[in-house]
Amino acid sequence: MTIKVGDKLPNAELMMMTEKGPTKMSTADLFGGKKVALFAVPGAYTPTCSAKHLPGFVDNTAKITAKGVDEIVCLSVNDPFVMAAWGKDHSAGSIKMVADPDASFTKALGVEFDASGAGLGVRSRRYSMILDDGVVKQLNLEETGGFEVSDAETLLGQL
Known part of the structure; x- marks a missing residue:
């Protein structure tokens, strides 16, 4: 079943690179008690994700947070090292670059797809919320x- 408006995010462990290295984070800690703009991409360094999706959020960070969003989170079925490097390469700044290494969160949301034909394995459909x-x-x-x-821009218009 696919996640929908009104649903609470499932409990899951995600990962993010911190000063201490790869760090596990619960969805409760990451999303609880705040307003968050979350967007997911099929893969770091992939064409549309790198040329349009992440740069759009980087360019609009100030506008999104000015509308009352506490944090912006970028999620992908990648490892935390790749997500950190991708964020650095795209000057993601305050955007939290979060990894779902085994796609368990993505599967729990019901938004996975099989990109094995392109050599990528299970990935997340693109979304924002x-x-x-x-x-x-x-x-x-x-x-x-x-x-x-x-x-x-679409997400900004919904805030």
Whole structure:
């Protein structure tokens, strides 16, 4: 079943690079008690993700946070080392670059797809969402391969 507006995010462990190295983070800690703009990409360093999706959120960070968003989180089925390097390469600044290494969170949301044909394995469909204390308030889920509704400008217009 696919996540929908009104649902609470499932409990899961994600990973993020910190000063101490790769660090596990619970979804409760990452999304609880705050307003978060979450966007997910099929893969770090992939063409649309690198040329459009992440840069759109980087360019609009100040506008999004000015609308009352406490944090912006970028998620991908990658490892935390790759996510940290990708964020650094794209000057992601305050955007939290979060890894779902085994796709367990992505699968729990029901947004996975098989990209084995492209050598990528299980990946996340592209989406953006607005969360309030871990509850989905807005969801912009793309069809596999699409980039029509999950961009930063669309999300900004929903705040």
